[in-house]
Amino acid sequence: MNRKLENIKKIKVEKPLKLDCGKTINNFPLAYETYGKLNKNKDNAILVFHALTGDQFVSGTNPITNKEGWWVTAVGPGKALDTNKYFVICANVIGGCMGSLGPKDINPETKQPYGLEFPVITIRDMVRAQESLLDHLGIKKLLCATGGSMGGMQLLQFCSTFPNRCFSAIPIACSSSHSAQNIALNELARQAIMADPVWDKGKYFLKDVQPKNGLAVARMVGHISYLSEKGMQEKFGRKLQEKADYEFSFNADFQVESYLRHQGFAFVERFDANSVLYITRAMDYFDLSKQFKGGLVEAFKGQKTKFLIISFSSDWLYTTKENKDIVIALNASGADVSYSEIFTDKGHDSFLLQVPDFLKTLKSFVDSMYEKFKNEKRI
Amino acid sequence: MRNLKMKKEFKVIADLLPNNTRVLDVGCGDGSLMDLLYKKKNIEVRGLELDQINVQQCIHKGLPVIQGNAETELHQFPNQSFDYVVLSQTLQAFYNPEKVLRELLRIGKSVIISIPNFGYWKVRTKLLFFGKMPVTKTLPNTWYNTPNLHMCTIKDLFSFCDEKKIKIQKVIGVNEDKTSLIKRNNLEIKNLFSKLGIFLIG
Numbered sequence: 348m349n350r351k352l353e354n355i356k357k358i359k360v361e362k363p364l365k366l367d368c369g370k371t372i373n374n375f376p377l378a379y380e381t382y383g384k385l386n387k388n389k390d391n392a393i394l395v396f397h398a399l400t401g402d403q404f405v406s407g408t409n410p411i412t413n414k415e416g417w418w419v420t421a422v423g424p425g426k427a428l429d430t431n432k433y434f435v436i437c438a439n440v441i442g443g444c445m446g447s448l449g450p451k452d453i454n455p456e457t458k459q460p461y462g463l464e465f466p467v468i469t470i471r472d473m474v475r476a477q478e479s480l481l482d483h484l485g486i487k488k489l490l491c492a493t494g495g496s497m498g499g500m501q502l503l504q505f506c507s508t509f510p511n512r513c514f515s516a517i518p519i520a521c522s523s524s525h526s527a528q529n530i531a532l533n534e535l536a537r538q539a540i541m542a543d544p545v546w547d548k549g550k551y552f553l554k555d556v557q558p559k560n561g562l563a564v565a566r567m568v569g570h571i572s573y574l575s576e577k578g579m580q581e582k583f584g585r586k587l588q589e590k591a592d593y594e595f596s597f598n599a600d601f602q603v604e605s606y607l608r609h610q611g612f613a614f615v616e617r618f619d620a621n622s623v624l625y626i627t628r629a630m631d632y633f634d635l636s637k638q639f640k641g642g643l644v645e646a647f648k649g650q651k652t653k654f655l656i657i658s659f660s661s662d663w664l665y666t667t668k669e670n671k672d673i674v675i676a677l678n679a680s681g682a683d684v685s686y687s688e689i690f691t692d693k694g695h696d697s698f699l700l701q702v703p704d705f706l707k708t709l710k711s712f713v714d715s716m717y718e719k720f721k722n723e724k725r726i
Numbered sequence: 727m728r729n730l731k732m733k734k735e736f737k738v739i740a741d742l743l744p745n746n747t748r749v750l751d752v753g754c755g756d757g758s759l760m761d762l763l764y765k766k767k768n769i770e771v772r773g774l775e776l777d778q779i780n781v782q783q784c785i786h787k788g789l790p791v792i793q794g795n796a797e798t799e800l801h802q803f804p805n806q807s808f809d810y811v812v813l814s815q816t817l818q819a820f821y822n823p824e825k826v827l828r829e830l831l832r833i834g835k836s837v838i839i840s841i842p843n844f845g846y847w848k849v850r851t852k853l854l855f856f857g858k859m860p861v862t863k864t865l866p867n868t869w870y871n872t873p874n875l876h877m878c879t880i881k882d883l884f885s886f887c888d889e890k891k892i893k894i895q896k897v898i899g900v901n902e903d904k905t906s907l908i909k910r911n912n913l914e915i916k917n918l919f920s921k922l923g924i925f926l927i928g
């Protein structure tokens with residue numbers, strides 16, 4: 348896996364980045380991937396921000412896992428974000444484990460992997476690091492930036508920190524400040540990892556092992572929260588897993604148990620446990636209004652970016668209400684904002700799945716923004 | 727409902743609005759009026775619309791639209807944040823039209839409201855001679871499936887504004903392709919011959 352990681356696209360960010368925690372990092376790697384071609388006018392670039400367990404491999408085949416990119420439903424030739432037309436960019440967040448600086452990298456001071464010596468990062472740190480990539484690619488203004496869940500949070504932060512760096516923005520199923528429920532669920536995930544004796548205060552890498560059990564449970568918690576009650580009932584109900592009756596044991600009798608176990612243990616193959624701790628912490632600390640002394644409206648003052656906020660009716664993790672609060676703040680700041688609530692049973696996961704109304708809305712917006720952006724540039 | 731509306735109505739509304747203003751279209755449908763205002767008058771438009779298919783149509787046209795219910799979600803727009811708020815043929819469909827109207831006047835410096843006129847002579851004669859709830863081109867639904875909970879006449883809305891001390895700036899009556907100015911001295915006759923009343927108030 349490590350050899351494969353050496354072959355992925357990376358830039359070295361030389362400019363020192365002062366993190367919110369007070370520490371500074373410099374000369375750090377930022378891994379990314381691009382799809383499609385940047386045109387001559389450089390007006391067809393779309394930046395995608397990935398979610399908690401995502402990575403830069405949005406479309407096609409992920410070269411590390413050999414599985415499909417995490418957003419193939421929306422990104423690719425002929426898709427909503429059509430890579431025949433647009434140049435799609437995605438970077439791995441710092442704190443992650445797909446080539447950008449993260450807790451499993453070597454700490455130059457100790458010559459050992461950081462582990463918990465890695466500085467606690469924030470969503471703002473993540474997007475500041477990614478701005479360097481746009482400079483590297485020579486893109487002054489993005490046609491569009493988008494992202495779901497934590498990706499949407501990064502996008503809100505990006506728009507606020509770098510006003511008017513994107514012509515349009517589509518935050519999907521996200522929030523401007525992490526709710527108590529979401530902090531609680533993240534804490535559950537972290538506690539599961541830390542309760543695994545293999546975790547060893549984050550030093551498991553010294554023995555070249557992973558706290559697999561804890562990490563798998565953390566992923567199971569996540570998976571439950573990504574579905575809706577109705578969606579789960581319809582998909583699994585009380586169906587048994589390849590058996591006629593109860594086994595009267597604690598094996599996975601029910602299909603839903605088997606599904607969770609499978610998801611949990613597939614995840615440990617591709618993700619680093621300490622990365623989960625760091626990234627979930629960054630999400631919990633995210634409160635855009637706090638940066639503006641409680642006024643979310645201030646966060647978007649003077650925005651010329653055209654926003655489209657999308658929420659899903661059955662998403663209980665990042666609810667319609669939370670997404671509407673962003674719309675209200677954008678409205679109050681006088682920004683150009685559209686909003687659509689997509690009706691679906693598929694819960695928070697909807698943005699990753701074949702949800703036709705969602706994909707149609709996404710495509711309509713991006714295509715119409717491209718026409719507007721080209722016109723604006725011409726004038 | 728909106729697709730059955732006379733196109734003339736949009737032209738009248740567009741003529742009432744000065745260029746380069748900020749306009750909120752409440753119940754903007756598929757964005758036809760917003761599109762007209764944006765293209766012809768360089769108006770900065772925003773829409774509020776309940777129906778998801780209509781919302782998609784607006785987004786497809788590149789028009790900013792917020793999916794939501796005007797009855798319950800107008801609170802999200804700040805005070806006096808628009809030069810004009812337009813409400814086309816929807817006032818009569820709200821549970822509480824007075825509350826909605828107050829909200830519109832809070833959000834917009836001025837408000838344009840159009841209503842299907844229940845005082846139109848064809849409507850009156852249908853009820854008078856047939857003894858049945860009128861079904862016309864502007865009121866196409868029957869009593870049991872109509873979204874219209876609070877039908878009123880042009881004269882009713884006039885009295886309402888007077889009673890609530892809402893300033894009436896201009897009222898235009900529309901009948902097919904003809905429009906006419908409605909004043910207090912011709913109210914009785916215009917109330918009889920207009921299919922649609924368009925009020926500029928606030």
